[in-house]
Amino acid sequence: MAFLSAFELLNDPVVVIRQLMAGLANGMLLFLVAAGLSLIFGVSRIINFAHGAVFMLGAYIALTIVNAAGQSTGAFFLAVLISTGFTFLFGMAFEVLCLRRIYRSPQTFQLLVTFGLVLILGDAVKLVWGPEENSVGVPPDLEGIVRPFGVSFPVYRLMLIGVGIAMCAALWILLYRSRWGMLVRAATADRQMLQALGIDVRRLFTVVFGLGTGLAGFAGGLATPVMSIGPALHAQVLIDAFVVVVIGGMGSIPGALVGALLVGQANAFGTLIYPSLSIIFPFLVMTVLLIVRPRGLLGKPE
Amino acid sequence: MIRQVIAALICLAVVLAAPFAVSDFWVFIFIEMLVFGLYAVSFNLLLGYGGMLAFGYAVFFGIGAYACAILIKRFGFDALSATLLAPLVTAVAGAIIGYFCVGLTGTYLGMLTFAFQMLVYTVVLKSYDFTGGDDGLSGLKISGFAAAPRGFYYVTLAVVALSLVVLWRLVHSPFGLALRAQRGNAPRSLALGINVSLHRWATFVIAAFFAGLAGALFALANHSVFPGWLNWTASATPIMMTILGGMHSFIGPVVGSIIYVLMQSWLTGQTEYWALFLGIAIILLVMLLPNGVMGLWRNSQT
Numbered sequence: 001m002a003f004l005s006a007f008e009l010l011n012d013p014v015v016v017i018r019q020l021m022a023g024l025a026n027g028m029l030l031f032l033v034a035a036g037l038s039l040i041f042g043v044s045r046i047i048n049f050a051h052g053a054v055f056m057l058g059a060y061i062a063l064t065i066v067n068a069a070g071q072s073t074g075a076f077f078l079a080v081l082i083s084t085g086f087t088f089l090f091g092m093a094f095e096v097l098c099l100r101r102i103y104r105s106p107q108t109f110q111l112l113v114t115f116g117l118v119l120i121l122g123d124a125v126k127l128v129w130g131p132e133e134n135s136v137g138v139p140p141d142l143e144g145i146v147r148p149f150g151v152s153f154p155v156y157r158l159m160l161i162g163v164g165i166a167m168c169a170a171l172w173i174l175l176y177r178s179r180w181g182m183l184v185r186a187a188t189a190d191r192q193m194l195q196a197l198g199i200d201v202r203r204l205f206t207v208v209f210g211l212g213t214g215l216a217g218f219a220g221g222l223a224t225p226v227m228s229i230g231p232a233l234h235a236q237v238l239i240d241a242f243v244v245v246v247i248g249g250m251g252s253i254p255g256a257l258v259g260a261l262l263v264g265q266a267n268a269f270g271t272l273i274y275p276s277l278s279i280i281f282p283f284l285v286m287t288v289l290l291i292v293r294p295r296g297l298l299g300k301p302e
Numbered sequence: 303m304i305r306q307v308i309a310a311l312i313c314l315a316v317v318l319a320a321p322f323a324v325s326d327f328w329v330f331i332f333i334e335m336l337v338f339g340l341y342a343v344s345f346n347l348l349l350g351y352g353g354m355l356a357f358g359y360a361v362f363f364g365i366g367a368y369a370c371a372i373l374i375k376r377f378g379f380d381a382l383s384a385t386l387l388a389p390l391v392t393a394v395a396g397a398i399i400g401y402f403c404v405g406l407t408g409t410y411l412g413m414l415t416f417a418f419q420m421l422v423y424t425v426v427l428k429s430y431d432f433t434g435g436d437d438g439l440s441g442l443k444i445s446g447f448a449a450a451p452r453g454f455y456y457v458t459l460a461v462v463a464l465s466l467v468v469l470w471r472l473v474h475s476p477f478g479l480a481l482r483a484q485r486g487n488a489p490r491s492l493a494l495g496i497n498v499s500l501h502r503w504a505t506f507v508i509a510a511f512f513a514g515l516a517g518a519l520f521a522l523a524n525h526s527v528f529p530g531w532l533n534w535t536a537s538a539t540p541i542m543m544t545i546l547g548g549m550h551s552f553i554g555p556v557v558g559s560i561i562y563v564l565m566q567s568w569l570t571g572q573t574e575y576w577a578l579f580l581g582i583a584i585i586l587l588v589m590l591l592p593n594g595v596m597g598l599w600r601n602s603q604t
Binding site for chain 1: 349355357402406408409410412413414416417418420421424425427428533534535538541542544545549575576577578580581582583584585588589592
């Protein structure tokens with residue numbers, strides 16, 4: 001019966017539009033995380049298991065700054081900026097200190113090193129911020145609700161959608177309209193060739209890793225008003241990002257966008273229609289897709 | 303030859319007498335080393351011999367443990383028959399999962415095992431009536447000789463030793479040689495008439511069988527099962543043990559298991575933030591000991 005009444009909810013256009021918008025806002029955050037993961041994988045073939053942990057780190061840093069600087073819109077955006085900058089530098093430092101030395105090693109080694117970072121960051125946030133769940137208020141200027149088409153919708157989530165679209169455009173320009181982006185795409189296709197052509201591939205890898213973790217930290221900072229921030233946050237984020245990246249195609253940034261939008265909508269409507277199935281559903285899609293089309297929707301064949 | 307026989311007899315005497323020299327706590331630690339040793343060797347069958355990195359490998363350990371617990375709690379089996387049946391159930395799961403995995407290579411194979419693991423994990427979490435959901439299942443009773451910790455130690459020792467002998471014979475059989483051949487060069491093996499997919503598939507089934515056996519033993523040693531054993535972080539354990547001990551040695555993963563269990567139990571006794579130090583230790587070990595402890599030992603011999 002609960003099943004039926006949930007479907008009846010879908011006859012109400014207000015509910016449908018509300019869920020669509022919520023899914024879109026969530027999908028944009030997912031895109032930022034998954035794009036970083038996919039970018040790193042595309043260039044260095046490293047599956048960064050610590051990606052969710054870096055997102056969490058970004059969220060905690062933003063939390064600290066907002067708590068210290070007070071609840072103002074300016075402080076919030078400063079906090080997001082600092083989270084992004086810190087996770088960008090953190091990622092580059094990690095790449096230089098650890099990953100750079102093991103690119104030629106078996107994939108197992110890279111996996112273990114990023115997993116070691118998961119353990120370290122998971123405990124470090126407990127050590128510094130304690131085990132409890134935290135929350136950050138919505139910045140004062142972005143509080144409230146707007147009513148486009150007669151549907152009430154929080155301003156903050158609208159802003160998330162806007163930021164997500166802007167970041168899509170920025171990433172697209174960076175990767176497809178700049179010389180640096182051309183090098184990144186070339187490295188994804190053939191690193192040896194790029195190196196033979198005299199490009200400093202080592203530095204490129206470092207910056208790409210930093211950009212990937214910076215995107216995760218940026219998303220972590222932006223997510224603070226809509227997520228509960230605790231030491232277990234990293235696991236859910238990582239797994240969602242994995243699902244997105246596999247659906248879109250590993251290494252494909254446009255794929256990450258498509259995957260994130262689909263998963264965002266699936267989460268928004270899944271929790272409404274059949275909550276207990278909605279946590280199983282993404283993994284079912286991931287499994288089936290890997291079997292019938294391992295390269296995902298937009299990935300290139302191996 | 304005489305010296306080797308004497309060394310072997312001393313080893314045998316030590317493992318047989320060990321439980322009487324220590325407290326129950328240490329008996330449990332010894333059981334853990336044996337169980338995880340078998341688990342890691344079965345994992346290395348896929349990684350070291352087959353060249354397949356299954357980063358969702360805990361799915362088999364978890365299925366073995368849950369099969370054992372469910373047979374006892376829901377179907378009224380005794381501990382012995384549940385332990386005998388659980389690996390068979392896991393082998394069936396290995397046949398199903400392996401069937402889809404062997405067609406894939408590298409990261410895609412790993413990702414598919416990850417997807418299956420998360421699928422099983424979420425199904426177990428949601429099937430509260432059957433699996434106990436978040437709480438897991440507890441109160442698994444063992445009767446007779448194995449009910450006491452020392453009795454269970456000897457049973458575990460016998461089962462693990464027998465399994466290791468079987469696995470040793472397997473990797474040194476023509477089957478094992480063919481498996482290693484396809485790891486080195488799959489197209490050439492195929493040209494030589496080795497059925498590569500069939501060998502890889504059979505390896506999945508065999509590895510799953512022994513991982514399931516280890517899971518069932520661990521469930522009984524703890525008198526309970528927990529869904530955390532199926533979560534993605536649990537899959538890092540066999541990988542860490544294998545790399546720690548050395549993936550190019552049959553016994554390496556057992557050595558890795560002994561070191562890992564010692565390190566973890568020592569760290570958990572020292573600090574609440576043991577995962578932090580474990581993470582640092584893993585990163586340092588991977589970077590400083592790329593061939594594991596057994597690689598170090600072999601280098602010192604030459």
